[in-house]
Amino acid sequence: MDRLALVADTHAYRAGLPALLSFFHQRGLRHLACLGDCQPEPFKAWLTLDPENRLYWVYDVFGPQLPEANACGVALELEGRIFLAHTRALIWTHYNERIRSYAHRAPTCRPPLLACHGHTHVPCVTRFAPPFSRLLYINDALRPQEFKPRQACLRLEPDTVYLIVPGAFTLEEGRHPAFSFAVLDFIDSRVAMVSLRDPAGLEAVELFPTE
Numbered sequence: 001m002d003r004l005a006l007v008a009d010t011h012a013y014r015a016g017l018p019a020l021l022s023f024f025h026q027r028g029l030r031h032l033a034c035l036g037d038c039q040p041e042p043f044k045a046w047l048t049l050d051p052e053n054r055l056y057w058v059y060d061v062f063g064p065q066l067p068e069a070n071a072c073g074v075a076l077e078l079e080g081r082i083f084l085a086h087t088r089a090l091i092w093t094h095y096n097e098r099i100r101s102y103a104h105r106a107p108t109c110r111p112p113l114l115a116c117h118g119h120t121h122v123p124c125v126t127r128f129a130p131p132f133s134r135l136l137y138i139n140d141a142l143r144p145q146e147f148k149p150r151q152a153c154l155r156l157e158p159d160t161v162y163l164i165v166p167g168a169f170t171l172e173e174g175r176h177p178a179f180s181f182a183v184l185d186f187i188d189s190r191v192a193m194v195s196l197r198d199p200a201g202l203e204a205v206e207l208f209p210t211e
């Protein structure tokens with residue numbers, strides 16, 4: 001796996017999801033993880049869009065499940081260093097010992113360990129290093145209607161644990177737009193964080209600008 005798209009908390013929203021899936025497909029992304037509170041039907045199209053596409057489906061304890069996905073569970077582990085769940089609490093429940101063991105080992109230039117979850121609706125990246133974890137990126141607003149578009153590309157350092165929340169890709173049940181997602185690039189060890197006010201803005205998104 002060279003790249004992994006992260007989407008969460010679409011809720012009942014559907015209108016912009018075909019454009020998002022097309023955006024991923026056009027940029028050569030073949031691996032997609034849904035981090036809970038997503039309706040299955042709009043994402044079934046991802047599995048038929050290309051025979052090489054893979055879907056990793058995380059659901060909260062009450063579902064909904066998607067048995068057709070390549071992996072489906074309350075918590076999922078990919079490639080031994082990518083942990084997926086809907087909430088941070090579920091990440092700790094399933095992978096606490098693994099994360100702490102990784103964090104306390106001596107540095108050996110290991111690939112970073114990535115714990116990815118949804119639920120909060122707030123896009124953010126945190127460097128997990130207790131007792132002084134560091135928030136590296138956040139796109140939040142005091143009032144939801146003031147949520148602003150933003151894009152960032154962050155480098156991921158070796159021997160480091162990161163908590164990554166892609167944010168919500170939804171209309172918040174019609175109250176206000178907050179179209180956010182993330183893409184992990186394992187080849188160059190970085191993450192693209194994208195927030196839009198309108199899915200039409202996908203056409204102008206450059207995930208990893210040339211440096």
